[in-house]
Amino acid sequence: MSEDFLCEANNSAINIRSQVLHFITTILKSMGWKLDEYNLIDNSIVVDNENFASREMVDELFVEVTKTNLQSVNSLNFEQKVAFNLIMSKINNNESGGFFLDGPGGTGKTFLYCALLATIRSMNHVALAIATVGIVASILPGSCIAHSRFKIPIDSDDQLNCSVSKQSNLAELLRAAKIIIWDRAFMAKRQAIEAFDNMLRDLMDYQLLFGGKVVVFGGDFHQVLPVLPKATLEQTKEASLVKSKLWSELKVLTLTQNMRLRFNASFTDYLLRVGNRIEPSITYNNIRTPENILLPYDNDEIFLNKLIDFVFPNIFTFDANNDILINKAILTPKNYYVDDLNEILIKKFPGEKIIYRSHDDNTAFDSLLLEEDFLNTLTPNGYPPNELVLKIGSPITLHRNIDPSKGLSNGTRLTCRTFDRNVIDAEISTGHHKRERVFIPRIPFLPNKIEKFSFPFKRVQFPIRLCFAITINKAQGKILDTVGVYLPEPVFSHGQLYVALSQATSSRSIRVLIKLAKNNATIMGCTPNIICKDILELAHPNLCHHSYNLIVHAFF
Numbered sequence: 001m002s003e004d005f006l007c008e009a010n011n012s013a014i015n016i017r018s019q020v021l022h023f024i025t026t027i028l029k030s031m032g033w034k035l036d037e038y039n040l041i042d043n044s045i046v047v048d049n050e051n052f053a054s055r056e057m058v059d060e061l062f063v064e065v066t067k068t069n070l071q072s073v074n075s076l077n078f079e080q081k082v083a084f085n086l087i088m089s090k091i092n093n094n095e096s097g098g099f100f101l102d103g104p105g106g107t108g109k110t111f112l113y114c115a116l117l118a119t120i121r122s123m124n125h126v127a128l129a130i131a132t133v134g135i136v137a138s139i140l141p142g143s144c145i146a147h148s149r150f151k152i153p154i155d156s157d158d159q160l161n162c163s164v165s166k167q168s169n170l171a172e173l174l175r176a177a178k179i180i181i182w183d184r185a186f187m188a189k190r191q192a193i194e195a196f197d198n199m200l201r202d203l204m205d206y207q208l209l210f211g212g213k214v215v216v217f218g219g220d221f222h223q224v225l226p227v228l229p230k231a232t233l234e235q236t237k238e239a240s241l242v243k244s245k246l247w248s249e250l251k252v253l254t255l256t257q258n259m260r261l262r263f264n265a266s267f268t269d270y271l272l273r274v275g276n277r278i279e280p281s282i283t284y285n286n287i288r289t290p291e292n293i294l295l296p297y298d299n300d301e302i303f304l305n306k307l308i309d310f311v312f313p314n315i316f317t318f319d320a321n322n323d324i325l326i327n328k329a330i331l332t333p334k335n336y337y338v339d340d341l342n343e344i345l346i347k348k349f350p351g352e353k354i355i356y357r358s359h360d361d362n363t364a365f366d367s368l369l370l371e372e373d374f375l376n377t378l379t380p381n382g383y384p385p386n387e388l389v390l391k392i393g394s395p396i397t398l399h400r401n402i403d404p405s406k407g408l409s410n411g412t413r414l415t416c417r418t419f420d421r422n423v424i425d426a427e428i429s430t431g432h433h434k435r436e437r438v439f440i441p442r443i444p445f446l447p448n449k450i451e452k453f454s455f456p457f458k459r460v461q462f463p464i465r466l467c468f469a470i471t472i473n474k475a476q477g478k479i480l481d482t483v484g485v486y487l488p489e490p491v492f493s494h495g496q497l498y499v500a501l502s503q504a505t506s507s508r509s510i511r512v513l514i515k516l517a518k519n520n521a522t523i524m525g526c527t528p529n530i531i532c533k534d535i536l537e538l539a540h541p542n543l544c545h546h547s548y549n550l551i552v553h554a555f556f
């Protein structure tokens with residue numbers, strides 16, 4: 001890096017050192033870290049984090065306000081307008097307010113956030129946007145991931161705290177913020193949101209909800225709840241926002257009109273019935289998939305090829321320069337099936353393959369020395385595979401937050417462009433940084449503190465996976481043109497079936513394949529739908545399921 005700065009005319013050694021440190025600090029800061037936490041540099045070199053930190057404020061004030069987002073205020077529907085006016089009145093009157101924007105997928109929550117952010121930023125105020133998951137953070141302008149923005153530890157099951165000092169520039173930024181919008185809040189542990197509330201009260205020296213700020217959470221309780229490693233359903237429910245003492249203090253603003261599927265009313269109704277668990281069960285918990293989106297199960301190979309052909313037609317002759325693949329995916333419940341499908345699809349994808357193997361070792365963790373060959377066979381949760389098989393033009397997702405401010409978050413979709421020994425040159429395919437080229441390095445993966453690995457080890461590998469197929473949980477927030485849902489076994493947690501089905505933009509662009517159980521215990525086209533009714537009832541206490549006002553059409 002210093003050689004790059006050396007190219008600048010008359011650059012002195014001191015200048016170069018300062019520019020390199022500044023650059024590294026900026027990258028670390030975007031992930032919520034500091035250079036001096038790493039003991040990488042000599043103590044004689046002082047890194048003035050405070051000086052660099054003012055960049056955060058500059059970054060926020062310079063987030064581009066697009067004309068489209070500003071003008072979208074004029075096309076808000078009635079419900080969006082009501083929510084917009086209520087929130088803006090709090091801003092304009094300098095009042096506090098805690099809101100929860102509640103709406104099923106496609107009801108225009110993101111559209112409304114963008115309108116709010118653009119309006120408030122155009123008034124030269126600081127408006128912070130954050131999201132629980134990286135992929136959503138890359139959709140909202142100027143957005144960050146909640147955990148890195150508020151320095152909330154992700155691999156701790158203890159009482160959570162935000163480690164933001166009152167003197168830091170981040171504190172200054174939070175104090176200046178007129179509004180904080182937190183999307184996919186239901187996917188965060190309630191303890192994280194409570195820690196966020198405590199932090200704001202502390203920073204503002206004001207014991208009112210969120211320290212007197214306007215905070216808008218948003219999400220859809222029909223979707224997947226916080227993902228906690230090895231937790232029971234009860235523990236997951238306990239960690240949900242509706243179980244927090246803060247929930248009763250939030251004003252719930254409801255959006256019901258599905259803007260994504262507004263020309264497909266019967267499919268919208270079906271999705272809501274699935275999400276609310278009122279689609280009639282055929283046998284215990286099993287619901288029938290509508291015939292026009294179902295691929296009948298025949299035999300293993302034939303049925304899978306039919307699904308692949310629907311989602312990726314003509315994959316053998318696919319043009320590697322075309323990026324339409326990025327808006328297509330097969331969704332399935334577990335990583336195990338994702339890997340199988342990706343292996344099949346990368347073989348079908350045209351071009352020469354390149355294989356990147358990881359370097360694995362456990363010497364730092366255990367006196368028991370394990371052979372690398374054995375470690376290579378393991379892929380613990382959160383680790384990339386030992387062997388990555390890629391081709392030019394193949395779609396990949398990032399599995400680490402490398403540089404969120406540059407669009408490189410956990411979940412970002414990219415397309416492989418060229419391969420080098422130690423870096424992969426890829427093009428960002430979604431969000432505000434779409435079409436930008438980036439270099440992805442190999443990084444070390446270490447055991448997560450919560451998940452107790454049988455054999456803790458370090459894997460050095462590119463933080464990516466192929467994404468022809470992705471897990472249903474990872475699909476949340478993605479907008480896909482063509483979706484295949486592959487259920488070789490039933491979904492296993494709240495809202496997964498609903499999430500899988502609701503990623504499509506119409507019933508014409510989705511097909512579902514349900515494998516029959518070996519003991520013939522399942523009925524063709526039927527699959528379990530897991531929805532925790534008590535979560536929905538806590539989220540919508542005044543809404544018994546008859547009052548959802550569904551127009552239940554005969555399906556299609």
Ligand SMILES: Nc1ncnc2c1ncn2[C@@H]1O[C@H](COP(=O)(O)OP(=O)(O)OP(=O)(O)O)[C@@H](O)[C@H]1O
Pocket residue numbers: 075076077080103104105106107108109110111112220259260477
């Ligand atoms: N008032 C509106 N006028 C025109 N288009 C709209 C409006 N509101 C939303 N849309 C469009 O409808 C689609 C779905 O909206 P959006 O992505 O905001 O929904 P969402 O509730 O955030 O969905 P999800 O929870 O699945 O992310 C988008 O294409 C969006 O541009």
